[in-house]
Amino acid sequence: MPLLSVNNIEVIYDDVILVLKGLSLSVEEGQIVAVLGANGAGKTTTLKAISGLLKTEEGEVTDGTIEFDGEKINHLDPELIVRRGIFQVMEGRRVFEDLTAKENLVAAAHTQRCSRGELEKRIEQVYHYFPRLKERENGLAGYLSGGEQQMLVIGRGMMAKPRLMMLDEPSLGLSPLLVGEIFEIIVKLNKDLGTTILLVEQNARMALNIADHGYIMENGKIVLDDTTEKLKNNEDVKRFYLGMTDMGTKRSYRDVKHYKRRKRWLT
Amino acid sequence: MHELLQLIVTGLVIGSVYALVAMGFALIYKSTSIINFAQGEFVLVGGYICWWLYTMLGIPIVWAFLLTMVIAVGMGMLLERLVLRPMIGEPIISVIMITIALATVLKSLVTILWGTQIKVFTPAIFSQKAIHFGTVLVSEVYLWTFGFAFLFLGVFAAFFKFTRVGISMRAVANDQQVAQSMGISVKRVFAISWSIGALVSAVGGLLVGNINGINITLSDFGLKVFPAVILGGLDSIGGAIIGGLTIGILENIMGSYLDVYLGGGVKEIAPFIVLIIILMVKPYGLFGIKEIERV
C-alpha cells in the first residue's frame, strides 16, 4: 500500500475555476517522487490539496479522494494533516521575516509535544545539515540570503519530523551551485532520516536525477509517469523538459520550433 | 527644573499604564488585524470588577486581583468566540462597527450594574504617602502602579520572546498561511490574543482605578491608547509601549505648562493633538510597518 495516494481528484477555485481535472498519483514510503510541469500546470494546487491548505484559500477538492497511510484525509484541516505527518514546504521561501532563524525553527515544531531538550536537539540536527543556519540563528530571517531562506524553510520541515515532506520548487531563483547543495541535502534527508519526499520542480534535470519516480503534469492532469530512469530516456521528456534536441545536444533558440511540435502523449 | 522632573516622573507612571493597555491593543491588531475600539471599555470593566470584588464582596485584594484577571481572560475568550470569530472574512468596516457596538454594550452594562457614581477602593489598598527621591515626590500608590505595569509588560515581553506559544503567536502575525502549514491553529492564537488584550486592559483599569477612583469616564482613559499606538506604529508592540510612556509624559508636561494660557483641559486633549501631528508627519508611526525587503 502506498504511503500517499491521490485518486482522481478535481479541484475548483472560487467555485468556478477548474484547476485539477482528475489527477492521480501515489508515493511509496521511503521514495523520492518528482512532479514536473510548466508554470500554471497545477503543481502547487496539488500539494495544497494534499496538505489541506487549499481550505485557507478559495479552493476545494470537489471529487476524488486523498489517502495517507490508508486513511482518507481530504476533509481534514491543515492542522490535523500536519499532525498526521505531512509537511508542505511552501513555494517562494516564505520564512517568518520578523522572527529570527531559530524562532522560525521553534515555530515549526508547534505540533510536536516535545521537551525543551528534545527541541534543542532537533534544532541542532537542522544545523548539522545546514551549518550556515547556525551562524545566522539569531538574525532576523527576513535578512537571510535566498539560499539561506530556502535552507531555513526545509529546516522548518525537519522540525516537524514528517513522514512525508512536500517541497514546492526549492530550486526557484537560486544559483546552480546552491541548487546542487540543497538537492544533496534533500537526498540525505531521504536516505539518513527515511523521510519520504514529494518534490515539485520546474528544474526537471535536477529533480529526475534524485527522484525514484516522476510524474509529468500538464493542464491539471498527469500526462506521463514512470521511473526516472525511463523518463530520462523518453524522447518527449528529453525534448520538452530536459531541453535536448534529437541529437542529445542542448537546445538553442534556433530549435524553438520544437516547442510547437505536438507532444506525443497528448495525441 | 525640578518641577519638570516631577512632571516627567508622574507622567511616566500614568504612561506605564497607557503602555500596558496599548500593548494589548497592538497585540490584537497585530495578530487579528482588528482595530479594537472597545479596548477602553475593557479597562473600565476590569476596574469595576476588581472594585466590586474587593469593596463590595470584601474579597482580599490579592484574590480580587487574581479573580479579576481570570474574569478578564474569560471575557476576552468569550467575546472572540461569540462576537469576533464569526466576523472573520467580513468587510473591515463591519468588524470596526462590531467593536464600536461592543464598546457601547459594555459601557451600558457597567452603568446598569453599578451606576454612574464614582467608586473608590475602600479600604485604600496603597497609601498616598509621599516618598522622596531627591527633590522628586512620588506617592506610594504611584510606585506600586508603575511597578505592576512594568511587571506585566516584562512578563508579556518575555512570553512573546521565549515561550513556544508566544513565538507561534508572532508567527501567525507574520504569515497566517505559513503558520497554518506548520499546524499552528490561527483560531487559538486569535483567542489568546483577545484574552491577553482584555487581561492587560483590566489590570490597567484596576491600577488607575486605585489611584483616582472609578467611574464611567475610565473608558476615556482607554481612548488615550490611540495616540499611543499611532505614535508607536499600530503593528508594533514595542512601539506601543514606548508610545504609551511618551503620551503619559507629554500630556502631563503640556497640561501643566499650557493650562495657564489656555484655561485648563489641555491635559485631556494634548494626546490627541499629538496624534494629529504624528498622522501628518509620520503616518506609520515611529516603529510601524518596516517591511523587510526580500533578497
Ligand SMILES: Nc1ncnc2c1ncn2[C@@H]1O[C@H](COP(=O)(O)OP(=O)(O)O)[C@@H](O)[C@H]1O
Ligand atoms: N487561489 C487561487 N485562486 C484562483 N485560481 C488559482 C489560485 N491558485 C492557483 N490558481 C490557478 O490555478 C492554476 C494552477 O496554479 P498552480 O497550482 O499554482 O500551478 P503551478 O504550481 O503548477 O505553477 C493557475 O492557472 C492559477 O492561476
Ligand SMILES: [Mg+2]
Ligand atoms: Mg507553483
